[in-house]
Amino acid sequence: MAGIVGYGAYVPKYRIKSEAIAKVWGEDPDRIKNGLGVHEKAVASNDEDAATLAVEAAKIAVQRAGISPKKLGAIYVGSESHPYAVKPTATIVAEAIGATPELTAADLEFACKAGTAGIQVCMGLVGSGMVEYGMAIGADTSQGRPGDALEYSTGCGAAAYIIGKDEESLAIIEGTYSYTTDTPDFWRRNGADYPSHGGRFTGPPGYFRHVKNAALGLLRKMGRKVEDYDYFVFHQPNGKFPRAVAKMLGVPNEKIEAGLLTPYIGNTYSGASPLGLANVLDLAKEGDRIFVASFGSGAGSDAFSIRVTEKISNRERGRPVSEFIGQKEYLDYATYAKYRRKFKGM
């Protein structure tokens, strides 16, 4: 099939603590931290957007792959916060990293799972021989209505994957399986500043149904068991859901910790499970097996079975996710509100 030839991650350096948000809205910060499992979230600066985040991650992916960007035959950027309603983010990325003009490019949207959808598209293009390398990016500067529960979790971040042939891969994607239905658990209408969501309806009929079924479907398809995997990465809208779905599937907690970044950077939407996977690839060793299940509201989950190869040593060419997570500067609520353009009239 196909595999990961290079990957890159980017998380903006600004953070806001759940306490700082809770204080403004008169909420109990411990209830947020214990309930949602989010301590702080990453905040893009006022000169950053999903396109710049995507470019930062894409550059590192190219470094790790050690290929000329001209060899990329396709770039897909998955996001729910594309800077333009009409005009692709993917062309901005392609131009910025020097991949133009001989390639195809397009934007994808599937709430929090457009990044993994792009990986599947690239797997198809590489597998069929249509392109030598394809790049899939999940990047978001997601929105949460001020005062809504979402405001504590909507973070900013991106991860990029270069998909190529098996033999060049630092991790081979052994199989993928998707589970998709029309389930309106979360949405943002055209022209709306902030999304709407169905509260608890985002849980059992949304996240849990899809992630669980995608995971079980892939295990069945691969003829594997939970025990065959060393790491699990689940979509992480908060710190609570991935732990709960791990429990449902019988995955021990220690296998999900490396891929669970939301407590420290928030839910980076299209970037979330790709960033979790990037952190796992930073730590995994040759022969390790990694299981990924993303989730996008609306709703669907893409599951992947990944095996790490000896080429994982190529990861030394790029900055690890931990550097981005460790390098941080805290904002007060007012500055955060300015950076995230939450003031009317800006």
Place this chain on the structure above:
Amino acid sequence: MRKVAIVGVGMTKFGEHWERGFRDLVTEAGVRALEDAGMSGAEISAGYVGTMAAGSLIGQEHTGALIADYMGLNPIPITRVEGACASGSLALRQGVMAVASGMHDVVVVGGVEKMTDLDTAEVSEILGGAGDQEWELFLGATFPALYAMMARRYMHEHGATEEMLASVAVKNHKHGSMNPLAQFQNEITIQDVLDSKMVADPLKILDCSPLTDGAAALVLAPLESAKKYTDTPIEIAASAQASDTIALHNRESLTGVKAARIAAQAAYRQAGISPSQVKVAEVHDCFTIAEIMAIEDLGFFPKGKGGEASLNGETQIGAKVAVNTSGGLKACGHPVGATGIKQAVEIAWQLRGEAGKRQAPGADIGLSHNVGGSGATAVVHIYRRVN
């Protein structure tokens, strides 16, 4: 007038039925009640259904016709009645009057509400219509706010504490934990209630009943022919209803529900019993303070003593009077139009001795107390096991 008996009962699980609609829920409850009575729809000659706000919640009016259609009961007459959160008990009263008068023989009565299709803010606004739209809701007084004022005044006059309020929720969750049809089957502690999110001081989220989808139904028949359908008919020994001002601020008192007291007195007279003879009661605990006022209005405890009695466990299963064995509105859930019928279903199960783990010992006389709005409508029914 003829004596009337319950010969069949049924209800859905109460909770968030995201994959089922209004018509699915009410049909399931109705079919269960018919099955329980061992009869087919062909024997039913009329129906009454209580639903408070189907028009606002799901955009469906003309629900009587919808239900007749989906239950396969055409062409018999089915009528919807509405009295806010007391809609279910009003439907039951219509059924009782129809059978007692001889107008109809076998009647089905039901209650249903489908509430979780909208977000909480929208539903709160809709439920606010149970009060005075112009003088309460329009000025921001939603139901938690109205009951919070009643709670504050009650605490001021009678020295009740927030722990006493909390003890009502703790007891109802304990009862709910034994009811497989309850929305919440988890036990909670007084500390959990006190630590839960403030809604309208002094009422925390765990002092409040939830939003719920659900339906319940009963089959009524003349007592004289009830044995034809069941070995365990339950006589409806009293049916009483009273009204009071629509707005809370026009009441004589904030620390009790006068309409409930009047309905209770009338019901006790009809049944020829005193409050101390009631062994099981389903009361309208839309908020914890409401149950404390209810057990006083019903004469189970003296005025001002309901909080202490609750804290001391005098209302739990095994006590002299077991209150809200189903879990009440708090734990069993509160699909507003269905609540009054669910109360009757629970009492029927208790009096038949079919309440499983939550069976109250020696239950021979039961009572249901259903309140609309902040007390503008109150309905009390008394039920008796027939040996």
